[in-house]
Amino acid sequence: MEYTTLGSTGTTVSKICLGCMSFGDSDWREWVLDEAEGKALVKRALELGVNFFDTANMYSNGESERILGEALEGHREESVVATKAYFQMDETDPNSGGLSRKAIEQELENSLDRLGMETIDLFQIHRWDYETPIEETLAALDDAVRRGKVRHIGASSMWAHQFAEALHASDREGYDRFATMQNHYNLAYREEERETLPLCEQEGIGVMPWSPLARGYLTRPHEDVDATLRGETEEHLYEHPYREGGGPAVNERVAELADEKGVKMAQIALAWLFHKEWVDTPIVGTTSVEHLEDAVEALDIDLSASDVEWLEEPYEPVRVSGHE
Numbered sequence: 001m002e003y004t005t006l007g008s009t010g011t012t013v014s015k016i017c018l019g020c021m022s023f024g025d026s027d028w029r030e031w032v033l034d035e036a037e038g039k040a041l042v043k044r045a046l047e048l049g050v051n052f053f054d055t056a057n058m059y060s061n062g063e064s065e066r067i068l069g070e071a072l073e074g075h076r077e078e079s080v081v082a083t084k085a086y087f088q089m090d091e092t093d094p095n096s097g098g099l100s101r102k103a104i105e106q107e108l109e110n111s112l113d114r115l116g117m118e119t120i121d122l123f124q125i126h127r128w129d130y131e132t133p134i135e136e137t138l139a140a141l142d143d144a145v146r147r148g149k150v151r152h153i154g155a156s157s158m159w160a161h162q163f164a165e166a167l168h169a170s171d172r173e174g175y176d177r178f179a180t181m182q183n184h185y186n187l188a189y190r191e192e193e194r195e196t197l198p199l200c201e202q203e204g205i206g207v208m209p210w211s212p213l214a215r216g217y218l219t220r221p222h223e224d225v226d227a228t229l230r231g232e233t234e235e236h237l238y239e240h241p242y243r244e245g246g247g248p249a250v251n252e253r254v255a256e257l258a259d260e261k262g263v264k265m266a267q268i269a270l271a272w273l274f275h276k277e278w279v280d281t282p283i284v285g286t287t288s289v290e291h292l293e294d295a296v297e298a299l300d301i302d303l304s305a306s307d308v309e310w311l312e313e314p315y316e317p318v319r320v321s322g323h324e
């Protein structure tokens, strides 16, 4: 395993973060692994040297956090655990979502309970809350850090101007600032290169892209994308604009280079991200131990500058996707 420092936090994380949306409860999403398989995935990740895990309160309605917490028993100190809040957890209770002080404090306590932990290493806001002033959210997050419930705070997909506003508000008010950005970024979706990634670079923010394999679109020829259970059943795979613009041509180039190098398409797509200076650690989602091992092996793939240029060349700007 290779390790890096997460933004300006000083925390060392593996260059692969295990995405824990893949396990919890298959009643939530059909393709999601149940408890025993989820724990086996975490166990293998630990053996491979993965020390960074990303979950969220909403994944399988809390089951992902509960399973991750149990799977990390005996390994808590050597792991770096990230979770998120924002999406409404109880449809009858509007205060179980959003980023008000009440929602943050309650959801943080619920996450700590499910994880069975006293502190969360990275507590992230899953989206921007248009109903709550950012100062209210930051004050509640800052208190959580001061109370020792959270070590660092992070943000996820939002407009660059919102992220800049939040960083500025923290500096102005003397609050802890967002240390990380978890955004939508992969070879088939590169709109983040316009504003958010340069902002993160300038501000020393740790970048941890979600859906680094475009939810599977970059792991097999585009005509076979629905060949797996997730490919067949996950609506997000079709909502994101991977098939638009130069997407199919990018997919074909990934396949061609993978063939040339004798590796898998998923490994080329990850290797491309590992070669991007502004990325700290992609959050890899998988339901397969073998695919997790592929991801680790991809760290050894050397791409030349002309490989990178060739992979990127067909990309065309597409509509923004991942936040509103």
Ligand SMILES: NC(=O)c1ccc[n+]([C@@H]2O[C@H](COP(=O)([O-])OP(=O)(O)OC[C@H]3O[C@@H](n4cnc5c(N)ncnc54)[C@H](OP(=O)(O)O)[C@@H]3O)[C@@H](O)[C@H]2O)c1
Pocket: 018, 019, 020, 021, 022, 054, 055, 126, 156, 157, 182, 183, 209, 210, 211, 212, 213, 214, 215, 216, 217, 219, 228, 230, 231, 264, 266, 267, 283, 284, 285, 286, 287, 288, 290, 291, 292, 294, 295
């Ligand atoms: N902040 C946010 O709003 C947000 C949004 C989405 C996701 N996330 C985070 O990001 C993580 C990853 O997201 P994701 O699962 O959507 O995206 P992903 O990593 O881009 O894609 C996962 C898909 O790729 C396939 N795959 C992975 N490795 C493969 C390999 N070696 N060969 C063939 N297929 C392979 C998986 O299939 P198999 O299961 O068969 O391996 C799965 O269908 C999540 O777990 C979550 O932690 C955050």
